[in-house]
Amino acid sequence: MTRARFRVVMRPVARTEIAEAAGWYEEQKRGLGRELTREMRAAVARLQDNPFQYQTVDEEMRRMLLHDFPYGTSSRFTDPTS
Numbered sequence: 001m002t003r004a005r006f007r008v009v010m011r012p013v014a015r016t017e018i019a020e021a022a023g024w025y026e027e028q029k030r031g032l033g034r035e036l037t038r039e040m041r042a043a044v045a046r047l048q049d050n051p052f053q054y055q056t057v058d059e060e061m062r063r064m065l066l067h068d069f070p071y072g073t074s075s076r077f078t079d080p081t082s
Helices: 012-028 032-049
Strands: 061-065 072-076
Touching: 012 032, 032 061, 032 072
Parallel strands: none
Antiparallel strands: 061 072
16 A cells, blocks of 8 residues: 655745755865765655654644754644645
8 A cells, every 4th residue: 555645835035045055065165065965855755754753843843853964844834634
């Protein structure tokens, strides 16, 4: 039986921040920006699989930190039927 994956919608401002951070890291060391992007994609995949495993910040918000970079995600989940 295959579990359903949650849909993750990333705000444009978040995409811009990630791209800027990846550019900065790439300037510091070749390949590091790509590593940040790869880790963020892996984080999104984990959110899609089970978003409820992460720390609750308030009633609707959850927080997940990246492993190798000083960044994280703040996620709000809504009922897709409403």
